[in-house]
Amino acid sequence: MNMFSRFARSLPLAAAAMVPPSAGAARADNKCSWMSWHSKQEDNELGHFVTKAAGEIKMKLHQTEAPLPAKHKPSMEKLGNSLDHSANLDAAEVARLAQAYALPVEKATITMAPDVPPPINRKHNVRLIVDFYCQEKTVQVSKFHKYKYWTFNGGVPGPFIRAKVGDVLELNLTNEDGTGVAHDLDFHAVTGPGGGGPALYAEPGETKTGIFKMLQPGLFFYHTAVQRGWINGSMCGLILVEPEEGLPAVDKEFYVMQHEIYATQSEQDKKFVETDVRSMLAENPLYVVFNGKQESLISKPLMVDQGDRVRIFFANGGPNYISSFHVIGATMDKVYREGDLISPPARGLQSSAVCAAAGAVFELDFPVPGSYPLLDHSMSRVEKGAMGNIVVKGAPRPDIYDAKKYQKS
Numbered sequence: 001m002n003m004f005s006r007f008a009r010s011l012p013l014a015a016a017a018m019v020p021p022s023a024g025a026a027r028a029d030n031k032c033s034w035m036s037w038h039s040k041q042e043d044n045e046l047g048h049f050v051t052k053a054a055g056e057i058k059m060k061l062h063q064t065e066a067p068l069p070a071k072h073k074p075s076m077e078k079l080g081n082s083l084d085h086s087a088n089l090d091a092a093e094v095a096r097l098a099q100a101y102a103l104p105v106e107k108a109t110i111t112m113a114p115d116v117p118p119p120i121n122r123k124h125n126v127r128l129i130v131d132f133y134c135q136e137k138t139v140q141v142s143k144f145h146k147y148k149y150w151t152f153n154g155g156v157p158g159p160f161i162r163a164k165v166g167d168v169l170e171l172n173l174t175n176e177d178g179t180g181v182a183h184d185l186d187f188h189a190v191t192g193p194g195g196g197g198p199a200l201y202a203e204p205g206e207t208k209t210g211i212f213k214m215l216q217p218g219l220f221f222y223h224t225a226v227q228r229g230w231i232n233g234s235m236c237g238l239i240l241v242e243p244e245e246g247l248p249a250v251d252k253e254f255y256v257m258q259h260e261i262y263a264t265q266s267e268q269d270k271k272f273v274e275t276d277v278r279s280m281l282a283e284n285p286l287y288v289v290f291n292g293k294q295e296s297l298i299s300k301p302l303m304v305d306q307g308d309r310v311r312i313f314f315a316n317g318g319p320n321y322i323s324s325f326h327v328i329g330a331t332m333d334k335v336y337r338e339g340d341l342i343s344p345p346a347r348g349l350q351s352s353a354v355c356a357a358a359g360a361v362f363e364l365d366f367p368v369p370g371s372y373p374l375l376d377h378s379m380s381r382v383e384k385g386a387m388g389n390i391v392v393k394g395a396p397r398p399d400i401y402d403a404k405k406y407q408k409s
């Protein structure tokens with residue numbers, strides 16, 4: 001039994017809810033998950049599918065094989081939080097699926113940090129296809145250390161998804177992780193058990209598909225619910241669900257995620273650090289970083305032109321700290337706290353608290369050229385790496401900021 005197994009077994013019930021279930025145990029004969037069924041079908045069959053009556057559909061469903069029980073995970077079923085894979089399709093369900101599949105199909109444009117997909121200009125809803133891959137990747141997280149991350153699509157943070165309220169997200173999760181560990185996805189934007197986790201629970205080599213309607217606009221966090229991926233906050237990211245009217249136009253948009261790395265130096269190879277559960281329990285990370293590694297946004301600062309209106313989609317991957325997000329030298333004209341895009345934004349803030357496993361949207365103007373560090377204003381975290389830089393290029397604006405005027409000769 002490894003350290004995590006011992007740790008997981010000692011988890012209190014609430015923490016255990018972060019761990020995926022041993023899916024499939026509740027399935028009965030002649031019943032199955034339509035999502036599992038769907039992942040094995042072609043789109044033309046789906047078109048055929050929606051025209052069929054419920055009885056005929058049931059005949060097409062076949063019994064899917066239950067995934068192997070996950071030895072290292074306690075069952076979530078006792079928490080009442082598992083997906084009911086045994087549900088029969090009734091007329092209402094068929095109507096819902098027909099509506100989902102009647103939508104135009106669009107392959108999602110996904111980007112890796114600090115890039116953000118372009119704004120959505122369409123007025124209609126789509127069935128948005130998103131492909132996720134679980135992969136391990138070694139990253140130089142500081143000048144001193146490399147770390148083997150678990151990632152979505154090779155990035156820390158994971159891809160940024162941009163959707164519109166009313167869209168139907170069709171998410172394919174392929175587990176390409178060579179370490180033999182199951183993965184899943186908990187989307188905070190999803191309404192339903194586990195945020196989609198049970199539907200997307202994939203053993204190595206498997207692809208699982210979940211289909212979820214986006215009911216609420218906002219900036220939402222997503223994350224894995226297994227082992228090191230959430231201990232170190234690496235397998236996570238953001239989905240923006242734009243409101244019906246979209247977001248106001250800005251000049252530049254960026255994607256920044258803060259997260260903690262709970263690790264200790266490897267005894268076998270001092271160039272590497274390894275996951276350390278003890279430091280996580282003590283909430284004492286070795287590093288706190290932006291976009292996966294120390295100085296990622298210092299070696300490659302966010303570049304802005306003078307006068308730009310800038311929107312930052314900020315995620316706090318945690319898994320524990322609340323970030324006191326701050327940009328030195330700039331006030332935040334609009335702050336969509338906790339990713340709330342429905343309420344009016346807060347105005348003129350200096351800092352904003354972003355809780356763990358959440359996002360926030362900041363809009364700032366940069367009339368004065370120069371260098372603007374962005375950071376978690378809890379300063380010990382800056383020492384551990386939670387700092388980046390925005391560089392604004394342009395002509396001096398002594399009417400706003402003039403250092404020489406008041407200097408002694």
Ligand SMILES: [Cu+2]
Binds near residue numbers: 186188223357
């Ligand atoms: Cu969560």
